[in-house]
Each structure stands twice: as structure tokens, then as C-alpha cells.
Amino acid sequence: MILLAALAAAPLDAKPAQPTEQQRLAARASAVTITRDRLGIAHVRGTTDADAVFGMIYAQAEDDFPRIETNYLTSLGRLAEADGEKALWSDLRQRLWIDPAELQTRYGASPAWLRRLMDAWADGLNFYLATHPGTRPRVLTRFEPWMALAFSEGSIGGDISYVDLEPLKALYDGKAARAALARDEAPQGSNGIAIAPKRSASGNALLLINPHTSFFFRDVVQMTSAEGLNAYGAVTWGQFFIYQGFNARAGWMHTSSGLDNRDEFAVRLARMADGRLGYRFGGDVRPMGMKPISIRVRQADGTLATRSFTTLHTMHGPVIRSEGGRLVSFAIMDNPVKALEQSFRRTKATSLKQLMEVSALRANSSNNTLFADAAGNIAYLHPQFVPLRDHRFDYRGVVDGSDPRTAWRGLHTVDSLPNLINPPSGFAFNVNDAPWPGAGKGSLEARRFPAYMDQWGWNPRTDHALALLEGTHGFTAEGLRAAAYDTANPGFDKLLPALFAAYDRLPRGDRRRRALAEPIALLKGWDRRWSKDSEALGLAVQWAETMWAQALGSDRPPNDEEVGYQRMTSAPAHVHLTALEQAVARLTELYGSWRVKWGDINRFQRNDGAIEQTFDDRKPSIAVGFPSARWGSLAAFEASTYPGTRKRYGVRGNSFVAVVEFTAQGPRAMAVTAGGVHGNPASPHFADQAQAYADGRLQPVPFDPRDVAAQAVAVYRPGERR
CATH class of the missing domain: 2.30.120.10 (Aminohydrolase, N-terminal nucleophile (Ntn) domain, beta-sheet knob region)
Incomplete structure (x- = not known):
């Protein structure tokens, strides 16, 4: 009777109690399963694409929330809220384009399916924070869906970063004082190679994925759903799409482009x-x-x-x-909705036809794409955001913006770009060089395209890749991996002859004949290949770095490697010899002898979870054989000494490396990442891949559900204790 009376007294229009935020997020988590394999890599499965995004970003936050937050503080122009005055001008630069109110409007106008993904992204990060009270954000205690639009393209440096902070500060600070802003001069880029069935031993297409980025810049995940999503690869911290990787039928690799579209x-x-x-x-x-x-x-x-x-x-x-x-x-391109749409839809493209349909959005501004699929198609695609411009003007410099003839006039169509689709050579590649030799010498004619299609030109990896690809048939996955770690340094083939000629021309009584006899003999007897045991490599690198600094100084033209090599090879004889004397002196100062094994000084170290870690000669480190890509090595390890160190420590270069073969039964892949996927030094996956990384030893990738289950170490839902 009491129950009936209560029901009778209840209003007829009473609504059930709405779930709390935490209850709503917990219900969402129940549709997601995360499986961690033996390397700690997360394989995320959700019912919908949005569920997969929720779980994938939650797993990323488990791996390294500080990097996610830092990426969004940077992208939103809010880094100064954490780092203070030193980040003020980079924040202002970012905010010239990133306006929170405008992004919220663009979010509201986005396609419904994309809003669902952005909603899931924010929910996943907020659920992580709610279930991990020990995580203390520096600034961002709550994520909003529209924030995903601030970071919609996954390359290491977006278009906005090309704005020089020094003159920006001079303009808006009202002062002429120079800002103390460091320039990063190390080469940045990547290698991508696609092999068609006609050049593979198995008759299957192959793809090399070899981005050169700062270490620990990306996580590695697999995300799947019942809506057709099934992608594995490298994801930039905080983003919800696989940036470089593969799905069940196709794979894609990005390389930074020399296209002038800024x-x-x-x-x-x-x-x-x-x-x-x-x-x-x-x-x-x-x-x-x-x-x-x-x-x-x-x-x-x-x-x-x-x-x-x-x-x-x-x-x-x-x-x-x-x-x-x-x-x-x-x-620059300013269309974050289309950029995010293209980035996500690319991960679901299972054929060349679908990739071209996605590319028609024309919202990829900074990266070339290498592609291969299970049907045997391969391709090189130029970035699709290419403004149409008047060919009479040189857009590689400043143009007169008061002249209406210089204004942008829409965009090039995709089919008008220097693409290579199923080239007759049976291969396509890019190593951050011009696209013209991308399927073999003469595969594209530069004169048929506007000058703004490329401003980088040649680099020594161009010669290296061509020598490997044009001379090889019957590629296997292991053969492609070996090519990615081929030990040649063809840059020294161009540089050393001028040094040898300078030495050979010295008068018999010149003191340098005796002083440099042993170093010259060592270099002349060197096969110009890298290895951990090479003594000649350390001397050659020290000499070439000295030459490079003198050849270019603070001058960094877009085609700096092309110009740098021209200037070094044409330098006077005394410049080559003086640089060698300086190299010998520097090595002796650092190591007590100018003869030192490369692996003893070229080291990989990960000793803390900081985004900019402090290197320490007294702490453990691992020998790495491959040097900088500047000297033509495809495998890249950009290293230098740091305050308080004598050894050279790497900070960028090979990061995620994968070789994929697309078989009728599904992709077979092997991969390695720099160090490990977890940012906490206490995690077993902080540096568990470090030795394999240094050795170029790629590990089999569990992609098929049965393989994932066989390697499963932990299976859980977001929010559950592990």
C-alpha cells in the first residue's frame, strides 16, 4: 500500500534520474577492451569508431599523459600558463590562427560522425583524469571536444611553426631587442619506400615506414571497431588517428615535403x-x-x-x-575540420581508390604519402593542399601582397600534382627530397610543374635510395628491412675526395703532411660504411660537421643539404685541411685520442621521462651504429654532445620503423620504436625496445586477433585497476 501510494503521488511526467558525468563515462568504457601485448602496446577494440577513439586516447594517457597535455598546451597557444615567459611568443604565434571561440564554432559545424569522434576523444581523456587522481595536469584539468581541432595534423612541426619568433616579437613587443630563441639545425625528415609485386619475391606489395622524428614523439597502438576501423601504427601523442601505419588491406607512410605552400x-x-x-x-x-x-x-x-x-x-x-x-x-592552410577528417578517414582507406577519394579533401598540407595495398597498388602522393599561383612570381620568397596578381586563386586538383601512381619501375620512394626521381631517375619532369612544387631538391639519401632500389629485384620483407639499415654513407663519397686532393697537393715540407698523415690514411682506407666499431666514421663525422658549420653558418636555405654539399665540395683546400685538424683536436680533447670507435661515443640513452631529458655519461646507454641522415645513411640517429657530456646522445632520427607485407591472408609486419611506449621510468616498457632499436632488429607485430590474444599480457576496460 505504501508503494502504491508513493507511485500514485508521483508526478505523471516524472523523468528518470540522469546519470552523472562519471556514470556516463563508465558506461562508455564498458564498450571498450584494451589488450596490452608483451611490449606494452595497446590493442584497443570498441563497438563503434567513437568507442575505439575513447579507448585509444585513454590508453595513450596511461602511457604518457604529460606529452599529451604538452602537445595541446602548445597547439592551443597556452604553454606559457605552464612554462612562463619563455613560451609567450610561441603562444602568440599559435593564437594568430588558433581562436578557441572559432574552433568551437567549427566543431559545431562539423559532420556529425566527426563530432562523435571528438566527443569520444574528450571523454576518454576526462575519464582517464577522473580515474587517475594521482595524475596532476599542469594546466588542462578538463578537455573539451573542440580542442581536438587545434591539433589536426600529425607531423612534427605544423605550418604555423615556420613563422620566425624573433621578428614576431620585434613587431608586437614594440622593442627591437633580439629574442633568445634557439634554432634547431638537425635534419628532420623520413624515409618511405613502396615496392610493387613485380619487384617482390612473393608477388605481394611491401611498404617501409620510417619516420625520422624526435624520439618518443609518438605512441604505438592498434584501434579496431565493428564499423570497419582496424589500424595499427604510430600516433602523435594526443591525437585520435594513426598517423603512419597500416590496416588490414593497405598502409601509408608520410615524409616531410619540400612543397612551397606557405x-x-x-x-x-x-x-x-x-x-x-x-x-x-x-x-x-x-x-x-x-x-x-x-x-x-x-x-x-x-x-x-x-x-x-x-x-x-x-x-x-x-x-x-x-x-x-x-x-x-x-x-597557410587553415581548415582544421577537413584536415582532421582526412587524417582519420585515411586510416580506413583499404584501397588506392579509397585513398584518392580521401585525398580529394585536399587538406594535407605538409606531407608526402607513400602507399601500398593488398591489390598490389603502390603510389607516391604529393601533399594535396597546393594553392594555384601566378607562375610569373617567385613564391619561394616574399611577394608583393598589394599586387592582386599574386593572390592565391584556389587549389590545384589532385591529378595536376606530381604524383606517381603504379609507376613502371615497380617502386616509389621519398627521402625528403624532390619528387622527380621518386620512381627512378627521370620518372617525373620538373619542368612540367610550377617551381613551387618543390624547394628542397636533392640530398644524399636520394642517391642511396636509388642505388638500392634500381639495382634490386625480388625484395622480401627482410630485404626491405636490410635496405632501410644499409650501412652506406654516400654523402662521404662526395665530400672526402676534395679533402684527399687538398692533402695530396700539400708541399713535401708542409707540417700538415706529417700531422695529418694518419688521419688521412684512416679515411682513405675506410669503406665509408657505418658500424659501431668504425674509427673512421667518428673522424669523418667530426670533420664533416665542422665543414658544414663553416659552409652554412646561420644561413639555412630551404634546400640546405643541396647547398651545403655544393659549398663544402667547392671550399678552398685550406678549409678542408683546417677542419680536419680541428676534428682531430676535438676528438682528442673529448676522448684522449682521435681514434675512437663510433659505438663508444654515439649512444642511445633514456634515463628519465622528461620531454627534454638530461643526458649523463655516468648512466647506462647503448651503442648505436647508424649516424645522422645528413651523410646519406637511410637509418638516422641525430646525436651531439650536451653540457656535461663527452659522449654523443641521440634525440631524433629513426623513431618508429616498420616493414609491412600485404598478403592475401592479411598484413604481415615487423616494427620497432625508439626506447619503448611508456613515459614512466618505472614501467617495464620505458626502454624495453632500446637494444632492438639500436640493432635495427624489428619485432613481429601482432595484428590478427588471434596473434594479439597469444601475446596478451593484460586485458581490461578503461577505468579498471591493472
Whole structure:
């Protein structure tokens, strides 16, 4: 009776209690399973694509939440809230394009399926924070779905990063003082090779995935759903799409491109009729856009101060500096919704036809793509965001933005780009060079394309890749792996003859004949291949680095490797000999002898979880045989000494390396990643791949559900205790 009375008293329109945020997220987690294999790699399975995104980003946060947060602080232009004044100008640069209010509007206008993925992304990160109270974010205690649009393209440096901070500061700070801003001069890039069935031993297509990035820049995951998603590979921390990897039928690899699709437009200032600031465009005066931006900056006492700026914009883009009495605007792709859509849809493309359909979005601005599929197709695709421009102007420099003829006129169609689709040679490659020899010498004619299609030209890896590919048939997966670690350094084939000639021309009585006799003999007897035991390699690298610094100094043209080699080989004889004397002296200073085994000084070390770790000669490290890609090695290890160290420690180069064969039964792959997938030094997966990485020893990838189950170490749902 009491129950009936209660029911009778209840309002007829009573609604069931709504679940709390935590209950809603926990219910979402119940649709996700995470399987960790013996290397700690997460294999995430969800009912829907959104479920897979939820679980994948949760697993990433388990692996290294600090890197996720740092990537979004950087992308949102909020890094100064954590790092203080030193991040102020990079934040301002980012905020010239990244406006939270605008991103929220774009999120609301996104396709419904993409909003579901962004919602799941935010939910996964927030559920991780809710279930891991021990994780202390520096700033971002809650993620909103629209934030995913701030970081929609997974390359190591987005288009915005090309804006020089020094003149930006001079313009908006109102001071002419130079900013103490370091320039990263190490080569950055990647190798991608696709092998067609006609050149493979098995008759199956093969793909080499070999990005050269800063170490620990990406996690490795597999994400699957009942909606057709099934992708494995490297994912940039905090993003919800596999950036470089493969699915059940196809694979894709990105290399940084020398395409010029970022332009600088200088405009002449003028006053509007009403006195407002404007700029000339043809015979008109257009109003100068003005946008207030406020940035919070962490102070030494932990409080936040606000710095406010009024930034300027023209029709071409934000104003980034003043030059010769004119203001310079920077024009780049600014379509994060399409960029995110293309990045995710690419992971579900199982054929060349589907890849081309996705590429038609034309929202990939910075990367070439190497592709192979189970049907035997291979391809090299140029970046698809390529503005149409007037060929009479040189867009590789600053153009007159007040001249209407220089304005962008839409985009090139995909079929008008320098692509290579199923080339007759049976291979396609890119090593951050021009696309012209990408399927063999003469496979594309540069004169048929506008000059802005490439500004990087040649590098010594071009010669290396061509020598390996043009001379080889019957590739196996192991053969492609061996090619990726081929020990030749063809750059020294170009550089050393000038040094030898300079030495041989020395007068008989010149003191350098005796002083340099042994170093010259060592280099002349060297086969120019890398190995951990090579003494000649250490001497050659030290000499070449000295030559490089003198040849280029602070001058960094877009085609710096092409220019650098030209300048080094044509340098006067005394420059070559002096550089060798300096190299001998430097090695002796550091190691007590100029004869030292390369592996004794070229080391991999991961001793803390910091994004910029501190190296220490007293702590364990691992010998690495391969050197910088600058000297033509396909395998790359960019290393140098650091304050307090004598040994050289790597910070970028080979990061995730994979070889995939696309068989009728599914992909067969092997891979390795730098160090390990976990960012916590206490984890067994912090550095468990370090030795395999240094040895170039790729491990079989569990992709099929049966293989994943056989290697399973832990199976759980997000939020469950492990």
C-alpha cells in the first residue's frame, strides 16, 4: 500500500534520474577492451569508431599523459600558463590562427560522425583524469571536444611553426631587442619506400615506414571497431588517428615535403578615408584587420599574469613581421575540420581508390604519402593542399601582397600534382627530397610543374635510395628491412675526395703532411660504411660537421643539404685541411685520442621521462651504429654532445620503423620504436625496445586477433585497476 501510494503521488511526467558525468563515462568504457601485448602496446577494440577513439586516447594517457597535455598546451597557444615567459611568443604565434571561440564554432559545424569522434576523444581523456587522481595536469584539468581541432595534423612541426619568433616579437613587443630563441639545425625528415609485386619475391606489395622524428614523439597502438576501423601504427601523442601505419588491406607512410605552400605577402600601408589603418590592394585601400589576443603567463610565484596584444591581419593572413616599411602576412592552410577528417578517414582507406577519394579533401598540407595495398597498388602522393599561383612570381620568397596578381586563386586538383601512381619501375620512394626521381631517375619532369612544387631538391639519401632500389629485384620483407639499415654513407663519397686532393697537393715540407698523415690514411682506407666499431666514421663525422658549420653558418636555405654539399665540395683546400685538424683536436680533447670507435661515443640513452631529458655519461646507454641522415645513411640517429657530456646522445632520427607485407591472408609486419611506449621510468616498457632499436632488429607485430590474444599480457576496460 505504501508503494502504491508513493507511485500514485508521483508526478505523471516524472523523468528518470540522469546519470552523472562519471556514470556516463563508465558506461562508455564498458564498450571498450584494451589488450596490452608483451611490449606494452595497446590493442584497443570498441563497438563503434567513437568507442575505439575513447579507448585509444585513454590508453595513450596511461602511457604518457604529460606529452599529451604538452602537445595541446602548445597547439592551443597556452604553454606559457605552464612554462612562463619563455613560451609567450610561441603562444602568440599559435593564437594568430588558433581562436578557441572559432574552433568551437567549427566543431559545431562539423559532420556529425566527426563530432562523435571528438566527443569520444574528450571523454576518454576526462575519464582517464577522473580515474587517475594521482595524475596532476599542469594546466588542462578538463578537455573539451573542440580542442581536438587545434591539433589536426600529425607531423612534427605544423605550418604555423615556420613563422620566425624573433621578428614576431620585434613587431608586437614594440622593442627591437633580439629574442633568445634557439634554432634547431638537425635534419628532420623520413624515409618511405613502396615496392610493387613485380619487384617482390612473393608477388605481394611491401611498404617501409620510417619516420625520422624526435624520439618518443609518438605512441604505438592498434584501434579496431565493428564499423570497419582496424589500424595499427604510430600516433602523435594526443591525437585520435594513426598517423603512419597500416590496416588490414593497405598502409601509408608520410615524409616531410619540400612543397612551397606557405607564402609571405608584403603589403604597403595606407589610410582609409575615415582615418583607419589600411593597406593597398591594387587600386583600393582595404581595412587592416585587428584582433585582440590575451595570453596568460605563469609567474615565478605560481600566479598567472595576462599579456594583451592587438594583432594585425590582411586578406592573406596574420601579420608576422615588419620588413622594409611593409607588413608581411603569412598564408597557410587553415581548415582544421577537413584536415582532421582526412587524417582519420585515411586510416580506413583499404584501397588506392579509397585513398584518392580521401585525398580529394585536399587538406594535407605538409606531407608526402607513400602507399601500398593488398591489390598490389603502390603510389607516391604529393601533399594535396597546393594553392594555384601566378607562375610569373617567385613564391619561394616574399611577394608583393598589394599586387592582386599574386593572390592565391584556389587549389590545384589532385591529378595536376606530381604524383606517381603504379609507376613502371615497380617502386616509389621519398627521402625528403624532390619528387622527380621518386620512381627512378627521370620518372617525373620538373619542368612540367610550377617551381613551387618543390624547394628542397636533392640530398644524399636520394642517391642511396636509388642505388638500392634500381639495382634490386625480388625484395622480401627482410630485404626491405636490410635496405632501410644499409650501412652506406654516400654523402662521404662526395665530400672526402676534395679533402684527399687538398692533402695530396700539400708541399713535401708542409707540417700538415706529417700531422695529418694518419688521419688521412684512416679515411682513405675506410669503406665509408657505418658500424659501431668504425674509427673512421667518428673522424669523418667530426670533420664533416665542422665543414658544414663553416659552409652554412646561420644561413639555412630551404634546400640546405643541396647547398651545403655544393659549398663544402667547392671550399678552398685550406678549409678542408683546417677542419680536419680541428676534428682531430676535438676528438682528442673529448676522448684522449682521435681514434675512437663510433659505438663508444654515439649512444642511445633514456634515463628519465622528461620531454627534454638530461643526458649523463655516468648512466647506462647503448651503442648505436647508424649516424645522422645528413651523410646519406637511410637509418638516422641525430646525436651531439650536451653540457656535461663527452659522449654523443641521440634525440631524433629513426623513431618508429616498420616493414609491412600485404598478403592475401592479411598484413604481415615487423616494427620497432625508439626506447619503448611508456613515459614512466618505472614501467617495464620505458626502454624495453632500446637494444632492438639500436640493432635495427624489428619485432613481429601482432595484428590478427588471434596473434594479439597469444601475446596478451593484460586485458581490461578503461577505468579498471591493472
